[in-house]
Amino acid sequence: MTDNASFVARRNAAIPRGLATAAPIFLDKAENGELWDIEGHRYVDFASGIAVTNTGHRHPRVMAAAAAQAEKFAHVCFQVTGYPGYVELAERLNALAPIRNAKSIFFTTGAEATENAVKIARAHTKRPGVVTFTGAFHGRTMLTVTMTGKAAPYRTPGMPPAPYVYHVPFPIAHHGVSEEDALRALMHVFKADCPPQDVAAIVIEPVQGEGGFYQTPKPFMKKLREICDQHGICLVADEVQTGFARTGKVFAIEHYDIEPDLIPVAKALGGGFPISGVIGKAEIMDAAEPGGLGGTYAGNPISCAAALAVLDVIAEEKLCERANEIGAHMVKRINRFKTSNSLRPIGDVRGLGAMVAFELVKERGGNEPDADATKAVTAAAFDAGLILLSCGYYANTIRILAPITMPMEVLDEGLDKLEVALKA
Numbered sequence: 001m002t003d004n005a006s007f008v009a010r011r012n013a014a015i016p017r018g019l020a021t022a023a024p025i026f027l028d029k030a031e032n033g034e035l036w037d038i039e040g041h042r043y044v045d046f047a048s049g050i051a052v053t054n055t056g057h058r059h060p061r062v063m064a065a066a067a068a069q070a071e072k073f074a075h076v077c078f079q080v081t082g083y084p085g086y087v088e089l090a091e092r093l094n095a096l097a098p099i100r101n102a103k104s105i106f107f108t109t110g111a112e113a114t115e116n117a118v119k120i121a122r123a124h125t126k127r128p129g130v131v132t133f134t135g136a137f138h139g140r141t142m143l144t145v146t147m148t149g150k151a152a153p154y155r156t157p158g159m160p161p162a163p164y165v166y167h168v169p170f171p172i173a174h175h176g177v178s179e180e181d182a183l184r185a186l187m188h189v190f191k192a193d194c195p196p197q198d199v200a201a202i203v204i205e206p207v208q209g210e211g212g213f214y215q216t217p218k219p220f221m222k223k224l225r226e227i228c229d230q231h232g233i234c235l236v237a238d239e240v241q242t243g244f245a246r247t248g249k250v251f252a253i254e255h256y257d258i259e260p261d262l263i264p265v266a267k268a269l270g271g272g273f274p275i276s277g278v279i280g281k282a283e284i285m286d287a288a289e290p291g292g293l294g295g296t297y298a299g300n301p302i303s304c305a306a307a308l309a310v311l312d313v314i315a316e317e318k319l320c321e322r323a324n325e326i327g328a329h330m331v332k333r334i335n336r337f338k339t340s341n342s343l344r345p346i347g348d349v350r351g352l353g354a355m356v357a358f359e360l361v362k363e364r365g366g367n368e369p370d371a372d373a374t375k376a377v378t379a380a381a382f383d384a385g386l387i388l389l390s391c392g393y394y395a396n397t398i399r400i401l402a403p404i405t406m407p408m409e410v411l412d413e414g415l416d417k418l419e420v421a422l423k424a
């Protein structure tokens with residue numbers, strides 16, 4: 001049985017429903033920004049496996065590096081014996097990250113990276129508290145799902161939240177939360193729930209990913225840095241979704257004139273091979289005792305080799321510049337969609353580099369989120385041969401995460417399909 005419908009039935013029988021799949025297809029192959037299912041249908045990929053294949057599916061440099069490492073060994077565990085790729089990758093990231101005197105450690109998933117960033121911050125400060133934001137997404141482990149600022153559907157029934165995690169409203173002006181509101185709420189947390197001298201980390205995404213591609217305002221980030229400096233709190237920039245050229249910089253935090261203390265990374269670092277990590281100030285990174293950090297598969301050798309190739313591709317193919325180029329093109333076309341009366345009402349259109357999104361709203365010129373329309377658009381896009389994801393605190397954001405290497409004609413084909421999907 002090689003048809004999609006049969007696999008959907010087998011999947012439903014074999015795999016729990018808690019793991020949701022956006023598109024009811026099963027893939028046969030992928031190449032740069034295109035996918036083919038087992039029935040031979042072709043799709044334009046505006047998801048990149050949720051911000052993973054920034055360098056495209058199967059980039060030849062990445063595949064060659066992974067294959068060469070696979071010829072040598074696939075696993076030894078860095079806690080048993082070292083291997084050069086791990087150290088080389090740490091050195092490369094330490095030099096690239098906007099942190100003076102950095103050290104890096106590797107894991108496998110984004111949640112592990114974010115959770116370990118908090119663990120490292122706690123080891124350094126010897127404090128328990130963690131402040132995160134509404135709409136934030138940091139993972140599905142017990143700590144990171146608690147840090148995530150949207151309870152449903154991520155917190156499963158009966159799951160107790162991890163202790164010492166406090167949420168502050170994320171500032172989104174057009175949804176009625178100003179930077180002043182958010183800062184006032186942070187002061188309330190300090191006053192009512194956890195004094196600043198008990199806070200280990202404030203964790204923030206430079207651009208919220210799952211939360212709706214809302215950018216942290218620059219003055220707000222600066223203020224957080226000042227508050228962290230004042231109270232000895234670690235500022236953690238979760239770059240799991242924003243990292244590796246997506247926003248037009250290798251790290252989105254480079255758009256801000258501040259130095260974070262810790263940066264969890266994952267997703268696009270491995271170009272499709274699973275790897276995550278934490279980059280941070282050496283004195284903070286060295287706080288945990290030997291044995292306190294790690295994981296059997298953490299920093300897998302094949303993934304390290306792939307990640308080194310990803311960094312080469314980002315530099316050599318100037319993917320930061322390209323992210324800005326395709327991002328500007330997408331924003332321009334979506335703004336044109338916004339003026340068309342034959343398409344569904346579009347609200348805010350935003351983008352930082354190639355991290356582009358827009359909101360679907362109930363009425364033209366209005367601001368009221370339309371989650372149903374958003375669902376309908378992703379379904380219609382799929383019917384038109386476009387893999388498209390929604391997101392957002394209000395579930396009304398369409399996000400575009402096309403591979404940054406996607407040729408312009410494929411990108412335009414995808415945007416044409418999006419236009420078809422937006423027809424009411």
Ligand SMILES: Cc1ncc(COP(=O)(O)O)c(C=O)c1O
Pocket residue numbers: 050109110111112114137138139140205209210238239240241242266267
């Ligand atoms: C900002 C951010 N942090 C953490 C995570 C968790 O990563 P993973 O799903 O690899 O555990 C995600 C995943 O989407 C993310 O976007």
